[in-house]
Every structure is written in C-alpha cells, then in structure tokens.
Amino acid sequence: MNSVAPGSVASHHYFDRDVGSMAVKLLPSEYYVTTTDTVLTTVLGSCVSACLVDIDNGVAGMNHFMLPDDGDASARDQTESMRYGAYAMDVLIRELLRSGARRERLQAKVFGGGAVLANMTTLNIGDRNADFVLRYLRAERIAVAAQDLRGPYARRVCFIPSSGKAVVRKLRGQADVQTIQQEENELLRKLAAPRATAGTVRPNSIAIGDTGLLVKNKGTS
Template identity: 75%
Template structure:
C-alpha cells in the first residue's frame, strides 16, 4: 500500500478539558487515523468531515475536505489533493485498512456542508460537498450511521474513536462564526484564482 500522505496528517495535539483527554484538531485538507482514544475535532463551514469507524477493531479516522472532486486529477501534489473529497476519502479508507480496520465493518458519520457566506450559497459548495460524500459512501457501500449536513450554521465536530460517538455543536458565537467566515473567504479566493488561471470566472 502507499505511504501516508506527508503534510496532511493532523498534528495539532492538545488536552481537551471538556472530554478530559488528549485531542487532535484537524485543519482543512488534513486527516487523522488512530487506535488510541484521542478525541478528533474540527470546525466546519461549507467543508465536510467524514468520520469512519470500525468499532470491532477499535480504529477510527476523520478527514476535512474543502471541495468535492478534483477537476485535474494527477496534476497536484498529494497534500494539495487532500482538499478534494474524492482523494481525501480514498486516503482515509486506505489508512484505516492499514491500521487494522475492515471495509465491511466501517460505519460513517458525516458533517458540514453549510452555507455560511452569501457567495457560498450562490456557488452551492456546501451542498456539493454534502451530495458528494453521501454519493461516495453509497458507491463504496459504507453505511451512514449519522449525518448533520447543510444549513446556515458552522459546526464544531468531535469524534471519540473507541465508542464511535460524535458530538456536534452549532457555532453561533460571533468569534467562532468570524473564524469560519475567514476560512470560507480564503476558500473563495483560492477558487477565484483557480478559475482565473483557467480563463473562466465564478458565477
């Protein structure tokens, strides 16, 4: 099997007082797989996080992707490709199997796909991400045990690997919302740059 994707494995570890245990925070384009009961957490706007769990093996993983599919597969580095759902899902499943999970035991919990900026609603990025992850999991015959997708609110998602429990909190505090809006604005700028390089524009 291929090696783990360098530069894409979440590395921000800290002690989470809410759960009284160590945690790892995933940023956009990152993933994490573990057999240790470390809380995995991320904050989502239009992005989607897929959590895959094999409770029998005690292994779980999470990713955080920004866009559904790469229009130019094979032209980007591995770490850059992690922003795209198709690649991020393939990597997550591969690394779970490497860690001892079995594909037929995997269950999914998926979150995100919100529209937190007006332009995101126009571009339907959140909806496209949500549609993609559900379609991907159906194609791969992985059961979706829980989902909280779309809507106007950003989310903070926490996954407890051993129990498979996911805790979701809608973000309404101004400081949290502003942080997500900055991230969404950066995504829009990247999309605009990509489309400009192709001689087209966002509409």
C-alpha cells in the same frame, strides 16, 4: 495511488477540556487515523468531515475536505488534492484499512456542509459537499450511522474513536461565524488563484472571482 504528503496528516495535538482527553484538531485538507482513544476534533463551515470507525478492530479516522471533487487530482500536489472529497475519502479509507480496519465493518458519521459563506449561495458549496459524501459512501457500500449536514450554521465536531460517538455543537455566535467565513474564503481564494493565472477552467472545476469571496458581516444570534 501515490503516498500522501506529510502535511496532510493532522499534527495539532492538545488536551481537550470538554471531553477530558488528549485530542487532535484537524484543519482543512487534513486527515487522521488512530488505534488509540485520542479524540478527533474539527470546526466546519461549508466543508465536510467524514468520521469512519471499525469498532470491533478499534480503528477510526476523520478527514476534512473543502470541495467535492477535483476531476484531475494528478495535476495537483498531494496536499492540495486533500482539499477535494474524492481524494480525501480514498486516503482515509486506505489508511484505515492499513491500520487494521475491515471495509465491511466500517461505519460513517458525516458532518458539515453549512451555508456560511456570504455571497456564495449560488455555488452551493456546502450542499455539493454534503451530496458528494453521501453519494460516495453509498457507492462504497459504507453504512452512514449518523449525519448532520447542511443548514445555516457552522459546527464543532468531536469524534470519540473508542466508542464511535460524535458530539456536534452548532456555532451560532457572530464571532465564530465570521472567523470561519474568513478562513474558508481565504482558502478558496488560494485555491482559485492558480486557475485564474492559467486563464482556463476545467469543466468540473469551480472558478471564484474576487466579488464572490467578499464576506459581508451579518449579525448572527
């Protein structure tokens, strides 16, 4: 496997007041592996994050991917490939093992896959992401210790590597949901643009037109 582009490693370090600790925030297409007590956080809509940990060896990591599988990762630059679950999971596991984790000791906690993208329910992106990550971990024989997948809401995930504990907060506020909708729609628009320009769609790819990317503001309690 090729090396990972530097931009794929999360770089937003900050002090998280909720947990009283230094933290790293992951954006879509990023991952992070640590052997310290640095907390890992992310915000998810239809995207999915896998949190993997080897408690005995003190190695943990998280990723954040947008779509389940590319089908042709070799045709894309490495940062873009991190948007896809198959590549993002491969990279996360590889970097965990490089940092001292043992594959047979890895445990996973997985989150996200919410139905938050307006007018895109027919694509079932959140469901596809959720199905993919569970199928991938089952194939790799990595135990899933906890999961919070699907549902009509976004999530904020806080993963504490030192204990393997994950704290999930459901984001139900209208402003939170609209922000996530706009961010994910913009990312999907950028993802679809090269395919529209090329005029071809591979069998396993997703083609998204302008109509499917429009966000209707819906009240959320």
